[in-house]
Amino acid sequence: MTLIDRYAVFGHPIKHSKSPRIHGLFAEQTEQVLEYTAQDVPAEQFSNRAEKFFAEGGKGLNCTVPLKELAWSYADYRTERAQISKAVNTLALQADGAILGDNTDGIGLVTDLVTNHAIRLSGSRILVLGAGGASRGILAPILEQSPHSLVIANRTADKAIKLAAEFHANGSVIGCGFDGLESRQFDLILNATSASLSGQLPPLPTGLLAEEGCCYDLAYGNEPTAFVRWGLENHAVKSLDGLGMLVEQAAEAFFIWRGVRPRTQPVIALLNAERPLIADYRK
Ligand code: NDP
Numbered sequence: 113m114t115l116i117d118r119y120a121v122f123g124h125p126i127k128h129s130k131s132p133r134i135h136g137l138f139a140e141q142t143e144q145v146l147e148y149t150a151q152d153v154p155a156e157q158f159s160n161r162a163e164k165f166f167a168e169g170g171k172g173l174n175c176t177v178p179l180k181e182l183a184w185s186y187a188d189y190r191t192e193r194a195q196i197s198k199a200v201n202t203l204a205l206q207a208d209g210a211i212l213g214d215n216t217d218g219i220g221l222v223t224d225l226v227t228n229h230a231i232r233l234s235g236s237r238i239l240v241l242g243a244g245g246a247s248r249g250i251l252a253p254i255l256e257q258s259p260h261s262l263v264i265a266n267r268t269a270d271k272a273i274k275l276a277a278e279f280h281a282n283g284s285v286i287g288c289g290f291d292g293l294e295s296r297q298f299d300l301i302l303n304a305t306s307a308s309l310s311g312q313l314p315p316l317p318t319g320l321l322a323e324e325g326c327c328y329d330l331a332y333g334n335e336p337t338a339f340v341r342w343g344l345e346n347h348a349v350k351s352l353d354g355l356g357m358l359v360e361q362a363a364e365a366f367f368i369w370r371g372v373r374p375r376t377q378p379v380i381a382l383l384n385a386e387r388p389l390i391a392d393y394r395k
Pocket of ligand 1: 177241243246266268271308314331332355357359
């Protein structure tokens with residue numbers, strides 16, 4: 113039995129995950145002694161592998177694509193934000209042996225937008241592109257910031273309409289297909305589709321972004337994503353990718369596990385310094 117506290121990220125594929133690096137930097141900064149590994153876990157193996165991990169003394173897991181819904185089911189109980197999002201990205205062993213499920217994606221995004229980039233959500237007209245797991249996770253935390261309105265647009269319009277209906281109680285939110293965006297304008301456009309991962313862009317009408325508007329792609333890479341480029345071409349004041357969200361959601365998970373809040377700025381700065389093509393693009 114090892115004495116060091118063990119954590120891991122489960123996902124499939126997982127080879128390019130930055131999470132071990134991020135948590136390693138957090139641990140070093142806060143002088144916490146722990147091990148954090150990335151493990152390739154296909155969906156059909158998730159529950160056995162999680163069982164084994166915790167049975168062998170593991171303290172906490174992050175779960176990424178395609179495991180967040182399975183992690184939600186696996187948890188013995190969930191935080192309210194995880195309950196609403198129907199997806200769990202953080203599992204934490206509790207003192208009584210139960211497994212708590214949380215979702216830190218939404219708070220990670222809001223912290224990156226509001227705290228790191230001073231982007232105003234309150235009173236803003238916000239568009240969320242996509243109606244998958246990531247969109248579901250970010251809706252409640254965004255609506256908590258009291259935007260003027262929130263529109264969800266998705267390739268499969270029906271999914272956006274259903275998702276919006278689930279959040280009616282949380283604020284002004286409607287769902288539509290991309291064709292429902294004609295002649296609308298938004299102060300902030302969030303791309304929560306996975307289109308960027310294959311270099312694609314949802315079909316967006318011209319004039320969609322208001323003057324002084326901002327764009328944010330939840331996806332990230334070593335080069336600007338197609339949506340980040342679209343934002344800059346459409347005169348966004350800021351057009352950002354989701355690396356900051358990744359670090360902020362990791363910091364929330366670290367806090368849940370260790371009770372210590374790491375400083376995220378040095379970690380974001382370090383990871384950005386390793387992406388010279390992004391820095392060049394922002395000039
Ligand atoms: P899902 O597979 O659950 O959903 C994918 C969504 O993208 C669906 O709405 C789908 O539409 C839409 N979509 C896929 N391809 C296209 C396309 N070519 N054109 C238009 N729409 C498309 O994925 P997730 O919600 O889990 O993830 C979405 C994105 O968010 C990913 O890029 C992921 O990397 C990123 N993410 C980033 C995080 C971070 O920390 N930075 C955290 C979580 C997610 P349809 O319903 O019609 O199929």
